[in-house]
Amino acid sequence: MELQEKESVPVITEVDRDVFLRDVYPQRRPAVLRGVSLGPCLQKWTVDYLGQTGGSREVKIHVSTVPQMDFLHKNFVYRTLPFNEFVKRASETKHADFFLCEDESYYLRSLGEDVRKEPADLRKQFPDLSQDFHVPPFFECDQFFSSVFRISSCALQLWTHYDVMDNLLAQVTGRKRVVLYSPRDALHLYLSGDKSEVLDIDNPDLTRFPDFVKAKRYECVLEPGDLLFIPALWFHNTLALQFGVGVNVFWRHLPADSYDKKDPYGNKDPVAAGRALQALERALNALDQLPADYRDFYGRRMTQRIQKRTFHDDTMETDERDSKNTLPSSLSDKPG
Numbered sequence: 001m002e003l004q005e006k007e008s009v010p011v012i013t014e015v016d017r018d019v020f021l022r023d024v025y026p027q028r029r030p031a032v033l034r035g036v037s038l039g040p041c042l043q044k045w046t047v048d049y050l051g052q053t054g055g056s057r058e059v060k061i062h063v064s065t066v067p068q069m070d071f072l073h074k075n076f077v078y079r080t081l082p083f084n085e086f087v088k089r090a091s092e093t094k095h096a097d098f099f100l101c102e103d104e105s106y107y108l109r110s111l112g113e114d115v116r117k118e119p120a121d122l123r124k125q126f127p128d129l130s131q132d133f134h135v136p137p138f139f140e141c142d143q144f145f146s147s148v149f150r151i152s153s154c155a156l157q158l159w160t161h162y163d164v165m166d167n168l169l170a171q172v173t174g175r176k177r178v179v180l181y182s183p184r185d186a187l188h189l190y191l192s193g194d195k196s197e198v199l200d201i202d203n204p205d206l207t208r209f210p211d212f213v214k215a216k217r218y219e220c221v222l223e224p225g226d227l228l229f230i231p232a233l234w235f236h237n238t239l240a241l242q243f244g245v246g247v248n249v250f251w252r253h254l255p256a257d258s259y260d261k262k263d264p265y266g267n268k269d270p271v272a273a274g275r276a277l278q279a280l281e282r283a284l285n286a287l288d289q290l291p292a293d294y295r296d297f298y299g300r301r302m303t304q305r306i307q308k309r310t311f312h313d314d315t316m317e318t319d320e321r322d323s324k325n326t327l328p329s330s331l332s333d334k335p336g
Contacts, residue, residue: 004213009180009220009228020138020229030180030234032220033168033227039134041172042225045245047091051084053128059083062107065100067155069107070199072192076107090153091243105156110149112264119146119264122247136168136227139251145266148248152240160189160196160237164259165266167230167250171222174244178220183233185215194267201237 011032012024024031062069064076079099081089089095090106098104110125112118122130126149135147145165152158154174162183169178179201181189188211190197198204204212221241222228230236232253250266252259260268269277283302287295 004215004217006217006219009178009218011220017137020136024229025138028231030218030220030231031229032222033136033229034223034225036136036225036227037134038136038170038172038225038227039132041129041132044132045129045173047087047243050087050129050245054083054087054126055128056082056084057125059086059108060111061086062109063099064105064107064156067105067153068157068199069105069159071159071161072195072197087151090151093154105153106151107153107156107158108149108151112146115264117262117264119250119266120148122147122149125149133170133172133247135249136170138168139166139253143251143253145250145252146248148250150246150248152244154240154243157239158237159199160201160235161194161267162233162235163194163230163250163267164232164270165250166232166253167248169222169228169230170247170249171224171226171228172245172247173224174240174242175224176222176244176246177239177241178222178228179237179239180218180230181215181235182218183235186235188212188215189235194269196235196237 009030009032011034013034015024015033015036020033024033058080059082060078060080062076063079066075069076077099085097086106086108089097090108093103095102095104110120110122112120113124122133129149130147133147135144160179160181190209190212198209198212201212201217206213220228254270258270258272259266260271260274268274287298290298
């Protein structure tokens with residue numbers, strides 16, 4: 001089988017706000033940030049402590065009979081559990097109490113109080129636990145959008161998708177593998193909305209997805225205390241190598257009015273992009289009124305105009321930027 005080109009995500013140490021904003025953020029590429037202070041959560045967040053401190057408030061969770069969750073085809077069910085019971089079950093490999101089967105997998109993505117209107121905020125949903133977690137000061141306070149509590153069973157794998165905001169994935173406990181794909185490889189990922197149809201990225205069905213091998217794979221393993229910077233539009237797929245707890249922090253890096261105000265999850269396309277996609281759909285519907293050979297001809301002309309207006313070849317720009325921004329020794333690439 002043809003193999004994808006692979007590259008390790010660089011691991012960067014000694015990162016503070018100035019270093020992040022000067023040397024990491026402008027690159028618009030994923031980076032593992034190691035040694036950033038996340039607070040006492042690294043020592044405190046054991047299974048017992050989480051259960052006792054988080055309490056018995058009910059949480060909505062994903063439950064699946066298989067560890068490879070598929071959001072497009074919904075191979076899981078939603079259930080509700082007290083938070084302390086959920087943490088206990090998620091940390092187990094076999095369950096005395098279960099919904100579907102004794103080795104079912106669990107996943108929590110915390111939600112806002114009003115799930116239709118409010119983004120998740122660790123400070124509001126879990127105020128006591130939030131005191132243990134320090135949000136890295138890598139963006140302005142008014143740019144903050146959400147802090148999402150994530151807890152998953154060992155071996156749980158989440159579908160490949162992109163977000164429209166920049167975010168930091170803080171791995172507090174457990175180890176997690178993250179595979180990423182550049183926005184430039186979107187055409188090779190067989191998208192349905194913001195998600196890839198290729199569920200098994202390690203053993204893809206190349207009969208159904210032959211171009212998937214053309215997408216370059218970036219990979220890292222997050223250790224407890226690591227931060228992964230995931231720039232907006234970068235696709236990512238996570239695999240829990242152990243029972244793990246993390247926090248995703250999203251922020252608005254575009255002007256606030258660029259985003260849909262009715263989007264509590266932060267994954268709707270920017271307003272201008274949404275309008276453009278709707279206009280494209282109207283244009284395609286108009287072409288449907290023509291015979292096939294005319295649709296083909298004008299479709300090719302439209303494709304050419306889109307490429308000329310929007311495709312951005314930054315090969316030269318990247319080379320110049322890399323030559324100017326040679327990282328100091330403390331920021332040198334290390335295996336992910």
